[in-house]
Amino acid sequence: MSFQKDVYNTMKELVAIPSISGTRQESFIAEKIYEKLLEIPYFKENTHNAGKVKIENDPFGRSFIWAVVNGKEYSENSLILSGHLDVVGVEEFGHLKSAAFDVERCTERISELDLDEDTRADIKSGDWVFGRGTADMKFGIALNIELLREFSVNRNFKGNLLFLVVPGEESNSEGMISAVPFLLKLREERKYNYCGMIISEPSIPEREEKVSKRLYIGSVGKIMPLFFCVGKETHVGESLNGLNPNLMVSEINRLLECNEDFSDDAYDAVTPPPMCLKQMDLKELYSVQSPLYAAAYYNVLTLKMGYEKFIGDLKSLAHEAFLNVLDNLSKKRDEFAKKSSRQLRFESVYPCVMTYSDILSEVKSNYKNFDSYIRKKISTWKDEKKDNQTIAINIVRETYELYKEKKPMIIISIIPPYYPHKYLKNEDSRSGKFIGAVDRTIEYAERELHEEIIKTNFFMGISDASYTGIGANSSVNSLISNIVGYDIIYELPIDELKKIDIPVIVFGGSGKDLHKYTERINVPYSFNVVPKLYKYMISNVLK
Template sequence: MNIKDKIMDTLLKLVEVRGISGTEDENLTANKIYDIISEIDYFNNNEEKLQILQIEGDPLKRHFVSALFCSSKPSKNTIVLTGHLDVVDVEDYGHLKDLAFKPLELMKKIDELPLSEEALKDLKSGDWLFGRGTADMKFGLSLGIEILRELSKRDDFEGNLLFLAVPGEESNSEGMLGAIPHLLTLKKQYFLEYIGLFVTECCIPKEVGEEKKRIYLGTSGKVMPLFLFVGKETHVYESYTGLNPNLLASELNRLLELNPDFCDEDRGDITPPPICLKSTDLKELYSVQTPLMAASYYNILTLNLSVDDLMDKLEKLAYQAFDNAINIVEENIEKYNVISKSNNIREKIEPRVLNFGEVYEEVLKEKGEKFEEFIKEKIKLWREEKKDLQTIAINIMKETYLQYSDKAPCIIIGFAPPYYPNKHLSLSKKEDEILLKVIEDGVRFSKEELKTDIELDHYYMGLCDMSYTGVEDLNNLSNIVSNIIGINECYYMPVRELSQLNIPSVVLGGFGKDFHKHSERVNISYSFSLVPNILENIIYNLFKQYD
């Protein structure tokens, strides 16, 4: 069986395993990967170099897989092939969701679901494999496994290959964060130097119909501003006397949703605008009292983030939203007074925007260690209840406000986990410069030998675990991390360990479309036939640079 067929065989085996993100089923995929790699001859003879390890402190007890091949010619130089093993849920497949993990059967029926003109054309071409996880990113894992199998068999280079499959990337990247200490352990145990890391995510089109193939020299970052809206509760009969936090939230959303002023730009790339991932009031039971609090958090991608600049912009926007909300209320009360022939007078409310860190410190000053212990116990309870990190962050803000002495309406701003640092190859670092040269040579090899054009792009905008392969600005990273709600209690960001890694990294994989949609698919001719040759060429050349 040639490597193309081997990758396809492995891909179908992996896709068949559900492994939905944020569930214990992710371990099913980890176990399957472990079993497949254990069949490779090298790992039969070196069992200690194939490991399945639990993420420390993970409430779901998820595991990652590590397989280290050391060539017969002793070397410290090591290349990492990595990807995530989890996939998003399959509710979008509707009545075909039972077939979402069976691509060959799914493709016989997928036209029963709504498909775009482009997706239908790709289906009819026979050059695309549809199914959940085919592109995002079990092709990348299958590529890494079969490259590992093939090169360990040849053993004709001087260097080491480390394959790393991690869970949780679709949620909070718990897998990659949990694997960072392991990378440092291996480095110390086997005297390794990490000279390159390849995240084998598929490249994705920038617009409908585009067929360009890409290698990414960096990845965008992500920060999630979290807003707690505190209003003034009232009986619905006297609605004009209160302030509904849902109005504050909706006005903030009107101003922030898809606002291009919050796009980040670098090296000619620009991030997509922010989008709200969740907005909810915090009223637990039905009553005719208006809610006291609401919360929302937003996805903001970054390329050159200054947390101080972002906070300043968010505060100004929050003040504007608050002021707009008050004006809406007052204008509507005036109209109501006219039609009802009333003279309702409203208590004046001033716009107020607070920083969560300052509120927390103020409460800590007032309540002392007892409050800190109270929050820790609450976090422990919420984790036992398997609440997600974002809900825990909202709950921390809520409980902190309830202990805050100044109960006037306000908007409190903090940051929810996860945080993804942006990262890019730096020409000021020798190792990064070497990898860039090898990548450029690989692009030429693809054009001249394989007759395939590949474009070098600066940033992968889909978010990936490349964010956790080193630190570009330690001070800025420390500043941002210190502002994340729940840091060190329920969310782990190994800043010190990341600063010890700094692995030159790129995103290099197949070609896929429609991630997280029922039309998710991976291109066959490029991904299975050409990419293995391109990646092999780059691996060999990178090792040669360190001979």
């Protein structure tokens, strides 16, 4: 059987397991992958070179899988092939939900759904196969398994080829985050030098491309700022005597939503501007009293953004929003007073913008048992199946209620998940060697395979590449201090990430419509060209 057919059959097997993120099916596919590895003769003889590692305190009992093939010639150099085993849900497939995890059935029946012109053309070409996880990213996992199998036969390379597949990438990257301390431990025990990592995410078409043939040397980052607004309660019959926090978050949203000043740019790439992911007040029951609290959190993408400046910019925007609201209310009070001939009694409010770290520091100094108190609260919220973002909002509320100054304010914090941006730089000696092998692979593709692979600066669909190191001199500490629930609901191994710093690229097959019912992967390029490029690159790095 050909290598391409092996990859295809393995992909079909993996797609058939509905490993939707945040479900126990992720554990089932991890077990399947582990079993497939143990079928390889090399791992039957070297059982110490493969393992399944359970993620500590994971509610779904998930694990990540690792395996390493040692080359015939010893070297510390170790190249990692990585990817994620989870997929998103299939609700949008409608009556084809039962076929979503069957590559051939889905490909045969996908035309029963409403399709755009590009999808219909791809079906007609016969060059694409459909199904949840085909592109994102079970082709990549299948390719890595079969590469490991092939390189384990003769082991004609110098160093080590390591395979790492993780769960949870489509949720909060729990798998990759948990794998970081493991990789450090493995490095220390075996004296490995992680000279590079290839994450097998697919590329998707840009600029009218029909088939995307891209290799990414950077990955976009993500920060989620939360604005927690405290107003001043009033009866609806005296609406101008209070300060509605809904008005505060609305003004913040007006200023921040799609604000290009918060678009990051680097190396000719520009991130989309921020978008509000959730806006709400925290009033639970109906009454004729105004809400006291409201909150909104945003998706902000980064390429090189300095975190101290970012926090400063958020504070400036919140202060502007506060001033605008107070000015607007003042004008409306004056207009109402003229219209009604009434003199309004209103206690003055002044803009107050604080960071969560400032509030938390003072609360902890006055309440020594705050940590144990909040942990009990978090345990209750988790039992109620609240997500990390809702829990983070609740933590800010509880912290404010223990703060001595009860007055209207805007509290700025960061809530999980946080993805550091990553970029492969030529000037770094370790990265330079890896990127040299990458460049030679691109030249090989053009010279021998007549394929143009476009080296692209940033993969703009957030990836686990974020957790391959952040650099010891990063200003991340200023950001971490404002992450709500850090080390309680959200454990990020910052110290380990500063130590590990693996050069990484994102390179896989060519896909389309990730997370849609028309998700598909291009067969000729993905199965015939990409494996040859992987083999060439592996041989170049481990030579």
